[in-house]
Amino acid sequence: MDDPVEQPETPPAKFADLWVRIASAVVMALIGGIAFWQGGDYVAALLVVVGGLMAWEFRRLILPDASNKDMGLWVMVAGTSGAVVAANLFGFWLAFPIVALAAVILWQIKHKRPLWIATGMVYLATPLAALLVIRDQQGLTTVLWLVGVVIASDIGGYFFGRIFGGPKFWPSISPKKTWSGTVGGWALALGVGFVYWSLGGPHGFREIMLFSIPIAMAAQVGDLFESWLKRKAGIKDSSNLIPGHGGLLDRFDGLLAATTFYMALHLLGAL
Numbered sequence: 001m002d003d004p005v006e007q008p009e010t011p012p013a014k015f016a017d018l019w020v021r022i023a024s025a026v027v028m029a030l031i032g033g034i035a036f037w038q039g040g041d042y043v044a045a046l047l048v049v050v051g052g053l054m055a056w057e058f059r060r061l062i063l064p065d066a067s068n069k070d071m072g073l074w075v076m077v078a079g080t081s082g083a084v085v086a087a088n089l090f091g092f093w094l095a096f097p098i099v100a101l102a103a104v105i106l107w108q109i110k111h112k113r114p115l116w117i118a119t120g121m122v123y124l125a126t127p128l129a130a131l132l133v134i135r136d137q138q139g140l141t142t143v144l145w146l147v148g149v150v151i152a153s154d155i156g157g158y159f160f161g162r163i164f165g166g167p168k169f170w171p172s173i174s175p176k177k178t179w180s181g182t183v184g185g186w187a188l189a190l191g192v193g194f195v196y197w198s199l200g201g202p203h204g205f206r207e208i209m210l211f212s213i214p215i216a217m218a219a220q221v222g223d224l225f226e227s228w229l230k231r232k233a234g235i236k237d238s239s240n241l242i243p244g245h246g247g248l249l250d251r252f253d254g255l256l257a258a259t260t261f262y263m264a265l266h267l268l269g270a271l
Helices: 018-038 042-064 071-090 092-108 114-138 140-164 179-198 205-233 248-267
Strands: 168-172 174-179
Touching: 018 114, 018 140, 018 174, 042 114, 042 205, 042 248, 071 092, 071 114, 092 114, 114 140, 114 248, 140 174, 140 179, 140 205, 140 248, 174 179, 179 205, 205 248
Parallel strands: none
Antiparallel strands: none
C-alpha cells in the first residue's frame, strides 16, 4: 500500500487558535493598559507579579524536573520581584544589587545551575526595571510604541507566515517561523513607528524610522532565544497560564528583549 499523501493544512486549521489568542490578548491588554495608564506603583505592582511568574517559568525551562518546593525557585522569584521593587523605590540601577544578593544565596546553598538562574534573573529584571523608567521618564506613549512594535512583529509573523509560508527562518530553533513572517513583522513595526510619530510621540521622525525595525528584530531574537530554551528543555510552552499563548514568557519574550535593547539605546543617548 502506498503511503498516504500528507494533506496541506486548511485555512481553518491554520487559524484554529486565533479567537482564543484574541480573547486572552484582550484581557492582558486591559490589565496592562489600566496599570500603565495609572503609572507609578500600579505599574510596579503589575511587574512584581509578572516578574515572579516569569521567574517560575524560566526556572522550569532550565530545570524542568525540579520541584516547586525547591528553595532555588523561591530565591529566583524573590530576586526578580525584589529587583522590580528596588527599581521602583530607588531607581533602575538599584535592581541589580538585589539580583546579585539572590545569586550569592544560590551559590551558598549550592543550588543546581546557579549561573543559569542568576542569568535568568538579570534577563528578567533588566527589562522589567527598564519599563518602570520608560513609563516614568518618557511617558505612556513611548511604552505604547515599544509594545506596539513588538505586537506588530508578532502579528506580522503570525499572519504573513501562515498566509505566504515559504523558507523557514531558523528551523533548528523555531520550526514554524518563516522569512515571510519575519519580514512582514518588520514592515508592520515600521508602520507602527510612523503612526506613533504622526500622533506626536516624543521622539523625532528619523529616530522612530531608524529604530522601529531594529527593535522588532530584537523582539524576534528574544522569541528565538526562548524557543531555544524550550527545545533544550523538551517542552512546548513555558507554562499554561495564558489560554492560546502558553506562558508569560511565551507571550512577552519579545518584549523583554526589545525593552532591554531600547534601554541600552536610551542609556547610550540614541533615544
